[in-house]
Amino acid sequence: MSTHSAAVRDQALHRLRTLVGELGTGGGVLTPSVYDTARVAALLPHRPHTGELLDWLASRQHPDGGWGTPHIPQARDLPTLAAVLALHRSPAHRDAAHSGATFLRRHAPAHWGGTPGHDIPVAVEVLLPPLLYEARTAGLAVPVAPYRALCDLGEHRRRLIARRAPHPPGTAPLHSWEGWGTATDGLPVDGSGGIGHSPAATAAALRQSTQPPGAGRLEDYLTRAATAARAPLLPTVWPIGNFERTWVLHALALAGLLHHPLLADVCARQLDLLQASLTSDGIGMSHHFTADGDITATAVVVLALAGRPVGTTAVDRFRHQDHYRTYPNELQPSLTTTAHALHAHTAAQPPHQTAEAPEPVRRLLLERQGPDGRWDRDKWHTSWIYTTAQVVTALPEGPAARRAVRALLQAQHPDGGWGASPRATAGETGYAVLALHTAAPHSPASIAALHRAADWLTRWHDTRRPCDCRLWTGKEPYCPTRVDYAVALTALTVAGL
Incomplete structure (x- = not known):
């Protein structure tokens, strides 16, 4: 190891130490959301800073007239339509709104029409139809026919929501409350002070609220949620403290760094918090949200790899036939949730669980x-690289793992990074x-690839961007900033420096 490489690794470890100590504070850190920011601006136009929100929305418009990540086409419709609805009443932004509606008329027929897949944005089938109606009522020329199958799925979803009502505060259907x-x-205000851990749902509730005390609590939620993104902008979900903590510790556990001398004490404090938060029902994205199968399974993996096995009883609450659900009654199952549950079984190996139990999974x-x-095509992340990586950690041996390793090796960019789009990303x-x-730490091809990755990560690290x-799937793609930052720093310490 060169002196420079050793210095970079040491810097990365010190930055990791600081980051791990911050996990969960402020409810987590996320990138701003076009959709949620637009809905807050449209539903609450007299709220302070609305002008700033509109200016920011206009600044995020792409040259083609749409909003959202261009290489994730089906994730562009909801933020684009929400932005159009927020901007069209502002004289300074009407041209941007017109361009957005024109974009949708081109975009929708090209990317919708068939049966929606498992990897569509969260609740888009419930959220987009009311916005289409709102746009048509406002006289905006937006397409409807290409979304017919999606709207049909939304009707089915709304019937299920109505059939299973009432929904207690902090349960999954409330995350899309603004749509139904x-x-x-x-x-249904939960312990965070908002509706469904959703700024958009909370704004819709605040628009309807006639009780000043209730309105004050909802407004306070929006103010605090904005600090997790970049105030006054809003994130797509908040708070996410348990999720943030679990995924960072998961990366450190896979790298074997939980007990590193420089990290052991801060990791131990976070592991204590994680273990205390994991109940017999599981664990949710925060203390105020219902448990979900993905965070529960990943937390069990983390604790098992940390030498604190807790068994898989909570994980198995989410078993449904040959897969694991993230939330009860969901329509689109997740590969990565299922992979994390399988890994929980192999990592924890409780005495009552035989090795054959997860075989259908x-x-x-x-x-x-x-x-x-x-x-590929997972519910919670848009990149096949993330999905493949999560399954490989659950199935690290055998022909399937070898094929996956080859796929990852072949996909490495010439500059040493990875990215499902033409641009490599740190996460x-x-x-x-x-x-x-x-899965392949001793393979000569992997070792060479890891060294190239170390060079890429070093250059990224030096920029301090x-x-x-x-790339994470919410109502629109977002980044849980501390998570991806920690994953990249963790990789830098094990990538062959």
């Missing part, structure tokens, strides 16, 4: 691997490195 809820039966994951070795490079470190890999 009303205040006539009271507002293992078969499902093997069947879902593509002929090119990739696992995707970090997850690719952790997958190779787990904030992590902005908007």
Whole structure:
């Protein structure tokens, strides 16, 4: 190891130490959301800073007239329509709104029309139809026909939501409350002070609220949520403290760094918090939100790899036939949730659990691997690199893992990074490195790839740019900044420096 490489690794470890100590504070850190910022601006136009919100929205418009990540086409419609609705009443921004509507008329027929897949944005089937109606009512020429199958799915979803009502505060359906809820039966405010951990849902409730005390609590939620993004802008979900803590510790556990001398004490404090938060029901994105299968399974993996096995009883609450659900009654299952649950079984190995119990789950994951070795089209992340990396850590041996490793090696960019789009990102490079470190640490091809990745990560580290890999799936793609930043720093310490 060169002196320069050793110095970079040491700097990365010190930055990791600071970051791990901050996990969960402020409810987590996320990138701003076009959709949620636009809905707050449209629903609450007299709120302070609305002008700043509109100016920011206009600044985020792409040259083609749309909003959202261009290489994730089906994630562009919701933020674009929300931005159009927020901007069209502002004389200074009407041209931007007109360009956005024109974009949708071109875009929608090209990317919608068939049966929606498992990897569509969260609740888009519930949220987009009311916005289409709102736009048509306002006289905006937006397309409707291309979204017919999506709207049909939304009707099905709304019927399920109505059939299972009432929904207690902090449960999954409330995250999309702005698409179906009303205040006539009271507002389902959870312990965060908002509705469904959603700024957009909270803004819709505040628009309907006629009780000043209730309105004050909702307004306070929006103010605090904005600090997690870049005030006065709003994130797509908040708070996410448990999620943030779990995913950073997961990366450190895969890298074998939980007990590193420089990190052991801060990791131990975070592990204590994680273990205390994990109940027999599981764990949710925050203390105020219902438990979900993904965070529960990943937390069990982390604790097992840290030498604190807790068993898989909580994980198995989310078992449904040959896969694991993130939330009860969901329509689109997740590959990565299922992979994390399988990994929880192999990592924890409780006495009452035989090795054959997860076999149908293992078969499902093997069947879902593509002929090119990739696992793709996951519900919670838009990059096949992340999805493949998560499955490989659950299935690190065998022909499927070898095919996945080859796929990752072939996908490395000439500059040493990884990215599902033409541009490599710190988060995707970090997850690719952790997958190779787990599944093929001694392969000559992997060792060479890890050294190239180390060079890329070193250059990224030297720029000190904030992590902005908007590839996680919410109502629109977003970046949990501390998570991807920590993953990249973790990878830097194990990438062959």
